[in-house]
Amino acid sequence: MTDMPLSDTAAAPRRKAASLLKQDARTRRRNAAEKRFRLYGAAAIAISLAALLVLLATILTNGAGAFRQTYLNIPVALDAEVLDPRGNRDPAEMARVLTTSYGRVLDAAVRDTIARHDIRIEGLSDDDIGGLISREASAQVRDRVLDDPGLVGQTVEFDVLTSGRIDGYFKGRVTMDSAERDGNTSPQQLQLAQELADRGEMVTRFNWDFLTNADASDQRPEAAGLGVAILGSFYMMLVVLVLSVPIGVAASIYLEEFAPKNHLTDIIEVNISNLAAVPSIVFGILGLAAFINFVGLPQSAPIVGGLVLTLMTLPTIIISTRAALKAVPPSIRDAALGVGASKMQSVVHHVLPLAMPGILTGTIIGLAQALGETAPLLLIGMVAFVRNYPDGLPGGLMDPASALPVQVYNWTQRSDPAFIERASGAIIVLLVFLLCMNLLAIWLRRKFERRW
Amino acid sequence: MPLSWALFASLLLATAGFLVGRSRAFAVAGADSRVLHSRPTYHGYSVALTALLPALAILAIGTILRLMDMVPDAAVPVVGILALLAAVAGLGWGVTRIGRGFQARNAVERMVLGLLMLCSLIAIVTTVGIVLSLVFETGRFFQVYDWKTFFFGTEWTPRFQGNSELGIVPLLWGTMYISLIALLVAVPIGLFAAIYMSEYATPRIRSLAKPAIEVLAGIPTIVYGLFALITVGPMLRDYFAEPLGLGSSGSSVLTAGLVMGIMLIPFVSSLSDDIINAVPQSLRDGALGLGSTPSETVRQVVLPAALPGIVGAILLAASRAIGETMIVVLGAGAAAQMSLNPLEAMTTITVKIVSQLTGDSDFNSPETLVAFALGLTLFVITLGLNIVALYIVRKYREQYE
Numbered sequence: 001m002t003d004m005p006l007s008d009t010a011a012a013p014r015r016k017a018a019s020l021l022k023q024d025a026r027t028r029r030r031n032a033a034e035k036r037f038r039l040y041g042a043a044a045i046a047i048s049l050a051a052l053l054v055l056l057a058t059i060l061t062n063g064a065g066a067f068r069q070t071y072l073n074i075p076v077a078l079d080a081e082v083l084d085p086r087g088n089r090d091p092a093e094m095a096r097v098l099t100t101s102y103g104r105v106l107d108a109a110v111r112d113t114i115a116r117h118d119i120r121i122e123g124l125s126d127d128d129i130g131g132l133i134s135r136e137a138s139a140q141v142r143d144r145v146l147d148d149p150g151l152v153g154q155t156v157e158f159d160v161l162t163s164g165r166i167d168g169y170f171k172g173r174v175t176m177d178s179a180e181r182d183g184n185t186s187p188q189q190l191q192l193a194q195e196l197a198d199r200g201e202m203v204t205r206f207n208w209d210f211l212t213n214a215d216a217s218d219q220r221p222e223a224a225g226l227g228v229a230i231l232g233s234f235y236m237m238l239v240v241l242v243l244s245v246p247i248g249v250a251a252s253i254y255l256e257e258f259a260p261k262n263h264l265t266d267i268i269e270v271n272i273s274n275l276a277a278v279p280s281i282v283f284g285i286l287g288l289a290a291f292i293n294f295v296g297l298p299q300s301a302p303i304v305g306g307l308v309l310t311l312m313t314l315p316t317i318i319i320s321t322r323a324a325l326k327a328v329p330p331s332i333r334d335a336a337l338g339v340g341a342s343k344m345q346s347v348v349h350h351v352l353p354l355a356m357p358g359i360l361t362g363t364i365i366g367l368a369q370a371l372g373e374t375a376p377l378l379l380i381g382m383v384a385f386v387r388n389y390p391d392g393l394p395g396g397l398m399d400p401a402s403a404l405p406v407q408v409y410n411w412t413q414r415s416d417p418a419f420i421e422r423a424s425g426a427i428i429v430l431l432v433f434l435l436c437m438n439l440l441a442i443w444l445r446r447k448f449e450r451r452w
Numbered sequence: 453m454p455l456s457w458a459l460f461a462s463l464l465l466a467t468a469g470f471l472v473g474r475s476r477a478f479a480v481a482g483a484d485s486r487v488l489h490s491r492p493t494y495h496g497y498s499v500a501l502t503a504l505l506p507a508l509a510i511l512a513i514g515t516i517l518r519l520m521d522m523v524p525d526a527a528v529p530v531v532g533i534l535a536l537l538a539a540v541a542g543l544g545w546g547v548t549r550i551g552r553g554f555q556a557r558n559a560v561e562r563m564v565l566g567l568l569m570l571c572s573l574i575a576i577v578t579t580v581g582i583v584l585s586l587v588f589e590t591g592r593f594f595q596v597y598d599w600k601t602f603f604f605g606t607e608w609t610p611r612f613q614g615n616s617e618l619g620i621v622p623l624l625w626g627t628m629y630i631s632l633i634a635l636l637v638a639v640p641i642g643l644f645a646a647i648y649m650s651e652y653a654t655p656r657i658r659s660l661a662k663p664a665i666e667v668l669a670g671i672p673t674i675v676y677g678l679f680a681l682i683t684v685g686p687m688l689r690d691y692f693a694e695p696l697g698l699g700s701s702g703s704s705v706l707t708a709g710l711v712m713g714i715m716l717i718p719f720v721s722s723l724s725d726d727i728i729n730a731v732p733q734s735l736r737d738g739a740l741g742l743g744s745t746p747s748e749t750v751r752q753v754v755l756p757a758a759l760p761g762i763v764g765a766i767l768l769a770a771s772r773a774i775g776e777t778m779i780v781v782l783g784a785g786a787a788a789q790m791s792l793n794p795l796e797a798m799t800t801i802t803v804k805i806v807s808q809l810t811g812d813s814d815f816n817s818p819e820t821l822v823a824f825a826l827g828l829t830l831f832v833i834t835l836g837l838n839i840v841a842l843y844i845v846r847k848y849r850e851q852y853e
Contacts, residue, residue: 038747048645250572254572277838280775282831285827289585371672374673
């Protein structure tokens with residue numbers, strides 16, 4: 001800076017000769033620098049927006065497939081001799097018949113359908129026909145039969161899941177070329193699937209099961225669903241809501257309205273701002289050491305997840321609640337105190353209701369943060385493979401469950417590429433939840449925002 | 453919930469206490485309620501609170517002791533009965549307090565204030581809990597493993613049979629390398645975005661671009677992790693690593709660094725935006741009035757004035773980057789090695805905490821306990837960065853207030 005005036009005076013005599021209408025070299029250079037600088041700024045914004053768009057686009061294109069699923073519609077002859085050897089239709093007896101028997105029944109049904117449509121494909125092997133439908137399909141049929149033993153002996157239409165590779169073929173993930181190299185499918189099998197689809201027996205339609213099913217094993221990506229994860233996340237959010245809102249609001253009221261200026265208050269304040277910046281995984285370690293190893297709560301339980309997330313969101317909620325309380329003008333408090341209210345009455349009757357919209361907005365944003373948090377949940381055992389739904393409240397809080405973001409992580413660790421599609425689909429579900437929560441927060445702010 | 457009956461009964465007792473207290477206050481007052489210090493409702497609340505609070509305390513302590521197996525199953529009803537007795541005693545005492553001279557409102561407010569204070573202490577309890585759990589388990593780790601090897605060892609090869617090499621240096625290297633790349637991405641982009649938005653953008657563009665960038669901050673890190681795993685990683689591998697012969701793995705330092713950089717952009721930009729906006733307009737007006745272009749004003753006046761705050765923001769971003777978990781778990785790989793090649797897979801402290809603590813872990817083996825030592829190291833590093841950053845930011849704010 002200091003040398004600029006010097007060079008200016010040195011350049012001054014020369015510039016006098018030039019016309020005012022014509023820019024000299026130095027001005028041109030400065031203007032070019034100005035334009036460049038502006039461009040850098042615009043480029044920075046463009047890059048960040050592009051990154052956002054690419055991120056959302058990849059997740060959407062990868063995950064859209066998870067919401068559609070291919071089913072084979074076949075009439076299954078439920079052979080009484082295989083499924084109910086004693087013939088007394090007693091569910092307890094029939095429960096002893098394993099899924100392998102149902103697999104045989106289904107196999108026969110698939111062969112019948114192929115014969116009925118007179119489909120002939122060169123080099124089609126038995127494995128190709130058997131592998132057409134999901135291994136989960138026999139369990140599906142078994143559950144249905146055990147629910148209604150009267151079906152045995154009849155021929156019933158079933159919509160059975162097709163295997164992951166066949167499903168992938170209709171979504172474009174598996175092609176004839178990749179099938180050549182794939183041990184789990186073959187071009188002949190895909191041809192068969194195509195023939196069946198042409199005849200209307202195999203359809204790809206919206207996949208409600210993705211939202212309601214439990215997780216499935218490594219071999220059956222087509223049957224994996226988010227039901228347990230959504231329920232687990234919901235339980236955790238309940239715990240967070242019930243604990244963090246009253247505690248957070250109470251703490252903020254104390255710190256903002258009552259706390260005397262002393263060392264203890266200072267320590268608490270510094271503490272809260274530091275806690276807000278502690279890496280989330282450290283909270284996971286705390287949960288593992290304190291809640292599971294020390295107190296002895298069960299692993300993978302939503303209550304532990306909820307407690308850990310509560311501790312994590314408390315700083316966020318306290319910080320936003322204090323901002324909301326601070327925004328209420330002192331005249332409100334003074335007026336209440338002036339007509340004889342106690343300090344507590346002025347806060348509870350006047351300040352708190354006025355600060356409510358701000359508190360709610362902050363709370364929803366804190367909850368949204370907690371919903372997407374993954375790392376601490378990994379440490380408290382929520383990665384476990386959970387096939388059973390947790391019970392209803394309040395006992396279900398102690399049952400093992402999964403959580404949406406953890407389910408995503410879980411699926412990324414599996415070898416079958418079909419799980420990547422499922423993981424992206426799960427992220428879409430997660431993002432939809434987050435979007436709803438944020439829209440609610442924005443709506444609340446718009447509706448109740450007050451300027452003093 | 454074995455004690456829910458006791459909780460329910462105490463709540464009932466408290467409600468009863470409220471009604472009794474209020475009616476008793478009415479009775480004491482007679483026709484003229486002005487002889488009471490407080491309104492009858494407050495007398496009701498005071499009885500309800502004296503009945504409820506001791507019962508709740510007993511129930512809470514009992515539940516925790518029960519979970520820690522210090523109370524046998526058979527004694528659970530005893531806890532419930534104790535709680536109920538306390539509630540009844542509290543109720544009785546509360547009722548006897550009611551009288552003309554009793555300042556019920558003050559009593560209630562004192563109790564509520566105590567509760568509020570208790571809630572604000574939870575923040576401290578959390579920190580103490582974190583520190584205690586980390587320090588305690590780290591102490592156990594150093595009993596079975598030499599601390600010098602941990603802090604200065606350059607080998608990380610945990611084995612299930614024991615005899616593991618657990619040196620933190622390669623993990624620290626990976627953490628720092630990835631964070632550096634992330635900051636190299638996030639700081640220029642975030643800073644320029646903030647400058648553009650506060651100095652150049654029309655209000656319309658600002659009102660569109662600012663929330664859009666902040667959306668990036670609201671996206672959970674697992675989403676970024678998946679993005680690194682399925683898009684950025686394979687892309688870098690196919691277009692850079694393999695043609696250049698620098699590596700063949702999808703997960704690499706560059707993958708994790710780039711994606712983490714994107715995650716940090718909104719963090720840097722919103723913090724810097726605040727800081728740049730806090731620079732007084734008079735400084736800008738002075739520079740512009742002397743004939744400097746807007747960019748010269750930014751570079752030579754606004755940025756130097758905002759520098760301490762921006763440094764603080766960068767430090768906060770660095771602490772974020774160091775503590776970030778999901779992106780590196782999915783994007784950086786698991787191989788603990790020290791190399792300069794950014795297209796090779798490396799690993800970080802957080803990745804190893806996750807891998808040592810998930811699955812079946814034996815809490816006596818050094819392979820599991822090392823995670824706590826790693827956690828403590830992480831905690832100390834991020835805490836240090838945060839304290840310095842917050843100090844700088846606060847100092848800076850005071851300068852212009």
